[in-house]
Amino acid sequence: MSPRHLHPGLNHPRSPEAEQAEVGSSVFGFWIFLMSDALVFALLFAVYGTQVHATGSGPHPAQVVNLPSALLQTGLLLASSYTFGLASLALKFKAERPGLASAWLCVTLLLGLAFLGAEVHDLVDLYQRGAAPQRSGFLSALHTLVCMHGLHVATGCLWLLVMLVQIRVMGLASEVTSRLMRLALFWHFLDIIWVGIFTVVYLQGARL
Amino acid sequence: MNDVAAYRRTLRLYTLGLVLAVLLTAVSFAVVGLTALNGPGLWWVLYGCGALQVMVHFRCFLHISLARSHRHDLWLLLFSGLIIALMVGGTFWVLLSQMARMGG
Amino acid sequence: MSDLHGWLLGRLSWDALPFYSAIATVAAGVLVAGVLAAVLFIAATRRWGYLWREWLTSLDHKRIGVMYVVLALVMLVRGVIEGVLLRTQQAVAINNPGFLPPEHFSQLFTTHGTIMIFFMAMPFLTGLINIVVPLQIGARDVRFALLNAISLWLTVAGAGLVMISLVLGRFSTGGWSGYPPYTEPPYQTGVGPDYWIWALTLSSIGATLTGINFATTLYKERAPGMAFMRLPLFAWTALCTSILMIFAMPPLTVATLLLALDRYLGFHFFSNTDGGNLMNYINLFWLFGHPEVYILVLPSFGIFSEVFPTFSAKRLYGYTSLVLATLAITVLSFTVWLHHFFTMGQSAGVNAAFGIATMLIAIPTGVKIYDWMLTMFRGRVRLTVPLIYASLFLMLFVVGGLTGMTLATPPVDFQLHNTTYLVAHFHNMLIPGTLFGLLAGYTYWFPKVFGFRLNEHWGRVAAVCFGLGFLLAFMPLYLLGAAGMPRRLSVIHQSAFAPALWVAEAGAVLLFAAVASLVVQLIVSIRQRDHTRAPLGDPWNGRTLEWASPSPPPAYNFAVLPAVHDRDAFMWLKEQGQAYRAVVQPAPINMPRNTPVALFIGAASFVAAFGLVWHIGWAALGGVLAAVACVVVRSFNRHTHQTVSSAELAAEHNRWVAAVQAAEAVNRDLELDPRNRGRAEPTL
Secondary structure, eight states, X not given: XXXXXXXXTTOOTTSOHHHHHHHHHHHHHHHHHHHHHHHHHHHHHHHHHHHTTOOTTSOOHHHHOOHHHHXXXXXXXXXXXXXXXXXXXXXXXXXXXXXXXHHHHHHHHHHHHHHHHHHHHHHHHHHHTTOOXXXXXXXXXXXXXXXXXXXXXXXXXXHHHHHHHHHHHHOSOHHHHHHHHHHHHHHHHHHHHHHHHIIIIIIHHHTO | OHHXXXXXXXXXXXXXXXXXXXXXXXXXXXXXXXXXXXXXXXXXXXXXXXXXXXXXXXXIISOOOSOGGGHXXXXXXXHHHHHHHHHHHHHHHHHHHHHHHHTX | OHHHHHHHHTTOOGGGSSOSXXXXXXXXXXXXXXXXXXXXXXXXXXXXXXXXXXXXXXXXXXXHHHXXXXXXXXXXXXXXXXXXXXXHHHHHOBSSOOSSOHHHHHHHHHHHHHIIIXXXXXXXXXXXXXXXXHHHTTOSSOSOHHXXXXXXXXXXXXXXXXXXXXXXXXXXXXXXXXXXXXXXXXXXXXXXXXXXXXXXXHHHHHHHHHHHHHHHHXXXXXXXXXXXXXXXXXXXXXXXXXXXXXHHHHHHHHXXXXXXXXXXXXXXXXXXXXXXXXHHHHHHHHHHHHHHHHHHHHHHHHHHHHHHHHHHTSOOTTHHHHHHHHHHHHHHGGXXXXXXXXXXXXXXXXXXXXXXXXXXXHHHHHHHHHHHHHHHTTSOOOOOHHHHHHHHHHHHHHHHHHHHHHHTSHHHHHHHTXXXXXXXXXXXXXXXXXXXXXXXXXXXXXXXXXXXXXXXXXXXXXXXXXXXXXXXHHHHHHHHHHTTOBSSOSSBOOGGGHHHHHHHHHHHHHHHHHHHHHHHHHHHHHHTGGGSBOTTSOTTOOOSGGGSSOSSOOXXXXXXXXXXXXXXXXXXXXXXXXXXXXXXXXXXXXXXXXXXXXXXXXXXXXXXXXXXXXXXXXHXXXXXXXXXXXXXXXXXXXXXXXXXXXXXHHHHHHHHHHHXXXXXXXXXXXXXXXXXXXXXXXXX
């Protein structure tokens, strides 16, 4: 296996082969973590699915869904996935200019924070309209699923912030790029979870 | 020289991912927001677009492919998919059966 | 004033102290005295510095493994004492209230189950995997050494939470499975279920991380030539257990977190009103709970697969079938969870499907039993302690399997559900299946870790007490369950049950004697260690790579990574005369430095969980922030590794090789003789 093909788009062509193998197995370990995490989300989706009609005295799905806001959040997160891709590209091919990668990572961070802002605004709005999670089984499941994803994005933002500082302090050392590879996986993975959320919670909810 | 070609190829992959994802998202939102489509037809479109978009993200952003060099990532994904299908599918099967019989 | 108290201490007050029952007061006293005695003893012998430098901050997988096993043995003692108390209450409380108030009885069966599963069996098997797997696959360490230590300290934090519940507050009375709605706020207002929730959450996160770590290690860090079909069976079972941990712990984490949301924030996941559905919890819990059974039992299967060939001096029979059976069990274990709640209202078709899936698991398990028996067949069998456990397991586990088949039949289960028949069945799986395997492994690998063997006499006493005690304690429960006695009764109003309960009590006393024998064995072994030293590394004429190093092995395990040519890699090396070779100029090795970060993360998590239990906001938030800060600060540290020089490696390795070559190779008749210093005469 040539080291160039370990993780295309993410591997660092200039580092020696042994380091590549080490980074490769860290990345593999992180993939396993992501799969475990994916199962957490899958189970929250399953709980949501079994509770979706358990509205008690509270509002129905169609009454709580805010489609324009969901579209905005989707756009922000998708854009951030793309800008992280551009950051990965800069890391791989423009390693002599760490500023470029940092710039794209900053854009990604801002998009992530904007997403979180929109989401929090949405949830506060729900709360004020009497759709608090304490109202019914359905609302408990909805809030938990959405907040779990939001919590992950917030963790990703914190991680991004730390990595931006590390690029400043440590440069593009191999542990820094290795962490950035894993952060990239994490970030793209969260976007995939979001595809599930906007499809199942928002779009399906609008018609229930 | 080789680096430039690889750079362009990878950039194209990300851009392709973005375009396809935007298209699929647009279709999903449009079907719900702009049409009156309902019932099984709607669910097929929504879940079809969702599943396609997940695959687009895996292929274009996470670079999962059938190439030999990352087969183990693919195997891991498929095995995880199996477990998720068993657990989620089983949950629905069991709980819907209970609800149907107990009027829940 | 009360505002300040609430802010500072949450719900903690003088009422939390354990004066509600004499036994609880004594237990708390014993715990406090024990901890104080340990602290003072270590201080008096001036070992705190040593303990800190060599153990608490260590990232060495073998030392982490030992700490797991120590935790498991401590918790085993508490768990067994609780079991004896439960059995004694049932033996005396026939038509009278007995000596335990019902509420305390319920706490005891909850802590007994929680401790035995999460803080005895899990740490024990994780410890053995930690100690053995990297050695067996010819690796220098696990893939993520720091993460490994974090897993350990999270588990310890969870165990600490269960322990401190003896002194402050009362534990849950909802059983080890914590079913709502009984664990919801209207029915248990105290902190009990909160203790249970956070102890389990910490340990399940630790177990998930362990699973990820060992799956990656086994996938990526095998020695050159160690193809998958050359992996020792224990390594295979460790891989499958890791996979199960990765995918079975998330449902538990989700279940406990959703229960926590119900309890703390008034959500309606499992409540009786407003759309809650308790069946969601039960479903999630057993999505975890059934694979968990195989997390517990597969490593023991692996240990037996090492013990049978070694003490029969034969190759393992049916290696491929054992591997396939292990993989089949791993996948099938995700398809049977519903058999824990056949009676809860789904249709007959659903029950039938899960009943059949359950019975299917008996097929690969049966294959294994035959493979082990055929391994012994015509071998030169030495009935040492590990093999005594293994033989007891073969006979008793089959009984448990058969009673499992009866329970897997839904109409039968409707009769036996929640009776002591079920209690007898799962103890029949977990004592001969899990515990005997772990104790066999403990005896088998002890000389590898400490350089001297355990005392054989006391080991046999313990094994026989365990075997007899198990039979006496649990066979009567099958009869009682079939006669209709429900589980978890604190008072019995049926005099006809009395004789069987008295027999079971005798069994419980024997099991206590077995644990006492283990303690005596350890003390005697340490005192007489000069007679049982085997520093050369191979006291049992071992077949796999963990025996191809001195005992105890150096931190880096192998000066030069061994080349693997055969399934029994070390036996092959011995037969080819390549086992003990001097090295010239080995490549220097990069090893992780010790660090207290993992211990700090565990401590911070403990503070956070304790704060959550008692509603102390600053502790909960502060603990979480401190744990995150530890991770962030650590990520800026670039001096995490140190290099062992080539000269140092060569000197240490060659000293060992010279010692082996100068030593007398002993044959198997002298296995338990002081002359067995760890060099085995090849058996050809």
